[in-house]
Amino acid sequence: MxxxxxxxxxxxxxxxxxxxxxxxxxxxxxxxxxxxxxxxxxxxxxxxxxxxxxxxxxxxxxxxxxxxxxxxxxxxxxxxxxxxxxxxxxxxxxxxxxxxxxxxxxxxxxxxxxxxxxxxxxxxxxxxxxxxxxxxxxxxxxxxxxxxxxxxxxxxxxxxxxxxxxxxxxxxxxxxxxxxxxxxxxxxxxxxxxxxxxxxxxxxVEYQTGGDSMSAGIFRQYLNSPRSFAKLRLMEMGLRRNTLRNLIRLNIHYNSSCIISKDRDWLKKSPKKFLTVMTRPLGWMLYKYIVHKSKKQHR
Known part of the structure; x- marks a missing residue:
């Protein structure tokens, strides 16, 4: 073999x-x-x-x-x-x-x-x-x-x-x-x-556009697959190798994905509930930014 x-x-x-x-x-x-x-x-x-x-x-x-x-x-x-x-x-x-x-x-x-x-x-x-x-x-x-x-x-x-x-x-x-x-x-x-x-x-490496490339249209991907991105962030929050700065970043992204997917259990699911609550406003700001950038990509 x-x-x-x-x-x-x-x-x-x-x-x-x-x-x-x-x-x-x-x-x-x-x-x-x-x-x-x-x-x-x-x-x-x-x-x-x-x-x-x-x-x-x-x-x-x-x-x-x-x-x-x-x-x-x-x-x-x-x-x-x-x-x-x-x-x-x-x-x-x-x-x-x-x-x-x-x-x-x-x-x-x-x-x-x-x-x-x-x-x-x-x-x-x-x-x-x-x-x-x-x-x-x-x-x-x-x-x-x-x-x-x-x-x-x-x-x-x-x-x-x-x-x-x-x-x-x-x-x-x-x-x-x-x-x-x-x-x-x-x-x-x-x-x-x-x-x-x-x-x-x-x-x-040569990056391509189109198809299902993970690097293509990232903001559109956030909107098309919010539950997947939220699950990814939840997993990353639970990793042993982390820093406070990274956990803050993860919670901001997790919040934005939950807002996109309209997940009512966003806080219940989080293993870092304090950080998730504290970063909720930033998650809303990221959500608005994602929507704005996605519209620009389609112009």
Whole structure:
């Protein structure tokens, strides 16, 4: 069995998937398989991937499912992955030629059940680490500490231990809400165990617009999936690794999402009731701002 599964949730990205595929063909280490989760694409993705399967140049599994949003693709991936490690490479991103070699080699030398996985770097297409490199002496760290303690200021690439991800999945969403961030599961796993730090490029990132991209139309997503965002904030409030400043931010966002969804049990559900009450006015202000920005995005 291979060590690593590279999984790619995709929706109508037949125009970018070839770049992802070609980067996997160039890998200097072949200790991986590619899992493509098609979230109901209508642009010929199925035929494209099946053609690559027939080429038989790398191991590929293709799963088609009805459109349900990015998080449902993650759910399906964690359900079927069998390798020890997994990493999500989005359908508009691609791996440097030595990424699999770096991941599997580092894990075989340093990895164990004590760790959630490996945290590496995302790079822009012009070859720069997003947010810079990690501190040189940083060997092990919780993902949340990178952000909360301001150790790193950019995107990272999470290589996760599959057994742990199966423990924290699946995410249970809400009918009609597709914009539930898969960060939910990553944060739960990170709260249990730290990750090894690999100060290397594991993914080239190019952000796209349209489709179900979590970075596209964020204010519209707040309005379309308020219960999902509220559930995410509730989970984050309960994490062991937190600061007062972050809890205040989370409660403001939680309040705004509950206002959008008209949730009458907003206070009852909160694990931080004092902060939730104190930040209610700021939640209303954020709600008004979200509505305003969403209208501007549609102009």
């Amino acid at each position: 291979k060590t690593l599964t590279v999984f790619t949730p995709t929706y109508n990205r037949a125009h970018t998937l070839p770049r992802t595929y070609e980067s996997l063909l160039r890998q200097t280490c072949k200790d991986f398989e590619w899992l493509v989760i098609d979230d109901g694409s209508t642009d010929g993705t199925a035929g494209l991937v099946r053609g690559w399967i027939e080429e038989n140049r790398i191991p590929i599994r293709y799963i088609y499912k009805e459109n349900g949003g990015l998080y449902t693709g993650y759910n399906k991936a964690y359900e079927v992955i069998e390798t020890e490690l997994n990493v999500c490479i989005d359908s508009d991103d691609f791996m440097p030629d030595n990424a699999v070699e770096l991941i599997t080699g580092y894990w075989k030398e340093h990895g164990s059940d004590e760790y959630a996985g490996i945290t590496g770097l995302d790079f822009t297409l012009d070859g720069k680490p997003i947010g810079g490199y990690f501190p040189g002496d940083l060997k092990v760290c919780h993902m949340m500490d990178l952000y909360i303690k301001k150790i790193h200021f950019g995107d990272t690439k999470q290589v996760m231990r599959t057994a742990l991800m199966k423990e924290v999945s699946p995410m249970e969403g809400f009918p009609g809400e597709k914009n539930f961030n898969p960060f939910y599961m990553l944060a739960l796993a990170d709260d249990r165990q730290p990750s090894l730090i690999l100060n290397e490029n594991l993914c080239f």
